[in-house]
Amino acid sequence: MQQDGQERTEAELQEGLGTFQGLSPAEAVAVLALLEEHKEPLLSHSVAFTEHLDRELRELEEANLRAILSSEQQLAQLMGTLDEALAEVGRLEETLQVCEELLGAVRQQMDHIHQESSLLQRLASNRSRLMDELLLLTSQLQLSREHCAALSRADLSSPAAIAACTAAAQALSSCMDLPIHPCYRKLQAVAEQLILFETLKQNFESSFISHITNIFELQGNSQAPALDAPIGTVAAPSHRPQHEELLPYTPLMAWLRSTSPALFWDLPKVYSQHLGRLYEREIRALFEQAKISLSGRRKGSLQESREKPAGSRQPRWGLPRSRDGQEDTPARGSMPGVLEQVLSELQPLCTSEQQFLQEFFCLGCGSVELEGSATKAGEPTAAPEDPPRTKSQSQSEEATTQLLSEIFSCLEPELRAFLDVCSKVQPLGCLQVLVTLSDSVLGTWGPCSAPPSSFLHTLLGNVLLLAKSNFNKCIGTLCKEMEEAKPASRTRGGILPCVSRFQELVALSEEMFQTSQRRGELDRAQLRLASSIFSSISSLSSANLKVNVDMVMMENFHHIHTFLCQRNIPCLEGRKGEAKRRCREHMEKYITTCVGQPLERLKHFFEGVKARLAQGVKEEELSFQLAYSKQELRKVIEKYPGKEVKRALESLYRTIHKHLSPEGNLLPVVWQTMEQGFIRQYQEFEELIQRCYAGAGIALDFTMEDLLSYFNSITM
Template sequence: VPKQMLEQVLRQLQPLCTTEQQFLEEFFQLSHNTAGLPGLEVSARSVLSSLLSQSSLQPEEFTTQLLSEIFMCLEPELRGFLDICNKVHPFGCLQVLATLSDSVFGMWGSSSAPSSSFLNTVLGNVLLLAKSSFNKRVGTLCQEIEETKMPSRMKGGILPSVNRFEEFVGFSEEIFRTARRRRELDRAQLRLAISVFSSINSLSSANLKVNTDMVMMENFHHIHCFLCQKNIQCLEDKKREAKQRYSEHMEKYVIKYLGQPLEKLNHFFEGVKARLAQGVKEEEVSFQLAFSKQELRKVMEKYPGKEVKRALETLYRKIHKHLSPEENLLPVVWLSMEREFIRQYQEFEDLIQRCYAGSGIAMDFSMEDLLSYFSSITLSN
């Protein structure tokens, strides 16, 4: 509504100020392009000469002074309108900024119709005020986003700072939908994106009841999807960064929880890899007391196929409980889990063949069994 009101006011002001300025220039013969009004040449010149002799003003400045006195309430009223817009909506100044930008730069760039230099100056002053007001509001919002404290009982989902960022972007894009200039808006959106990324990065596991990587994964995924929908040019780099961060935190989340189904086996082979990295020969690893064939058999006995499947089912339920349904990331995360689990399985088999060759030691479940476990869990949920 403020935008429509201001547009209507400007449509009425432009011809009014232009006509008044043209009249003054013709009446006082202040313009080189006017011949003056018939019958008034002598009196106009005498009045002009008298007025100009009392001041050091140039004819153009004299016209501006006359218009300033005629329209002395114009700029204060426009400033008051801006103040009211700011009180009605936290970013009411954005509507004024969008409207004035189009109007001012439209008049400057138009050669088809005459415009009032006085009105250009007044609107330019109010435009600068609207820019200043907008930048202050954006700065305040950035600070609030960065300083937002997470709710103590928050279990995950989309963070308040992300919601505020989306609300601003949605509101501002609607305001600037038909705008011809959006430089100030682009800067503001980029500032806010940097702040919301900083807010997510500052998450601490001490403040959350769930895995931090999971929360960061969901929020960066949410931002990436949102920016894909909006397709905002100035935020393309942030969209790519959000996708990268989402992938990174999903990988960390997957690796953290994948160690649980085969935790002791994973720990055993991590030790084997550490010995190999220290220079122990593959055929000598089994002679290390902690990594002997007997110790490996003891560990592997703890993971029969049925137990592995049961552990995977428990893992699936835990992930399902953690992830928020709105983001629909469960299928993606579970598929990533499956790929990582298969990679681990293949790595374990490779280490057994290299370091325990001819021992007859093998895991209780095959690759086919493992694939069937994941397939069964996926289909039953």
């Protein structure tokens, strides 16, 4: 029995453990708070603590029961209120059901009304559209009798008639461009009307093209002015009357371009063919006038001058001393002035024609494409990534350039030929041509310059490249002639001809470039000329000279240095310093050579003395050598008395004066340097006598005071 009791106790314990439920966090906090409130040891007072808890539990249950008994009346009131609310809800449901039945009938009536309204709106819309289509066919597809008559007559003889035809053509285009449904074209009336429009359009196009082509032909066959203008006058006729005659047709040209592009793009070709002949005659006449102005002769004499042999032309080195020397006849014009006048006449001629083409043929709007057009070599094309506006503008410029190239096909060859004539009119004419073209291309003439985007500007740019090439060839030829130039047989010194020519070339080129803003080509040319003249002077030999080579080089380098100092040319500053240095070097060599001439035997004697001393002979033993004994020295000194020395110095002065040119004013400098060198030589002789022949009583026949008096008397 005891064992059974233990088993039951364990079973109840296991059951109690199985039903155990853990405390929640809130309950655990409450238990901890309760334990904290009763801090006495719970194990020793557990019975009292249990009784305390039971007592509190009973108090709580009593409080709960009293609360429940006190709230029973409130619950009864709440239940009554809920019953009343449920009854009210029942009544509302009944009312809503009645309203829904009524609204169902109204909804049916409104749906019926909406259907009838939609039908009425569709009927009104169909009537409106039908009325619009009828108006389109009856009024907008109708061309007035006045317009039909104007297109049928195609009278383009007066401004008023042209305006009437323009208005009629635009009205016809408006009728033909109406958006007509393809089904309407099957209607007989509509088809007849469209056939009438097409007939009027084709007949008017044919009449207009024939009329405008006749105008092109008449303008192209007009005569160029005769060459009876006064010599010195270079003028190109204005095409303003021709342009004013054609400009009223510009709206009709725009109409033709929009309606029949194939017919339209034939007209620029016809225009370029006919007007090209007129421009060819006028341009040739213009250049003939310019050539006559350059030569001062009429056409016959000009032809004779062309047929003269090359030997009769002015030699290359015949450079003028001034600009006035260029005018060999009273009627002959200045080449720069004539060239500038020609370019100033070409500028309005080409610019006005370019503006007219862009306006008359509508080449400045929309995409343009001439048949057979191709990009010329060297002209930039629009890149694929360019925006549409840039591409359109580039196509317009290409089309305009192509037309101008056809119209002015003879301009570039005639201009090149005229520039060749200008290059031969005066020395360095190719330089003047280069200056004038550069000023024109760079826009330094102001309004007379060609606009950067013009056809003439591009043409002048191409010709400018040729002018640069010709100028470089000319400078190359001049440099070669300078380098290969040889002085005349047995030249007696002075300024060499090639030096004078170099100075004249530089002076002339500087005069030509006074007003130019671009000196790059000139600076390179002057450097090449300077290098050639320096090379030519340095290559001189004594074969063709009757005087000392160093003297000639000294004088010519001094002349170049003086000239460059006067001119103050920045690009030749280096050459100026080199000329000064070379002049000083050759002057020292010349002085060294000439100083010993008055005392030549003394010079040779003491040179031998210095050579022996250099070989190691002692100064006190030198006088015992036979060739340099005291007796030999006295013999040499006896040959140079004071009078002979003075006479020799006077002869040397006359020789230097004779060979030096007066332009360089170099005689005082050379003679002063000569005096200093002679004094140094005299002092050297005296020193050697004192060192090697001391106590022998040997001395030169003249003293330092005598020598200074000789030079003073010669200078005076």
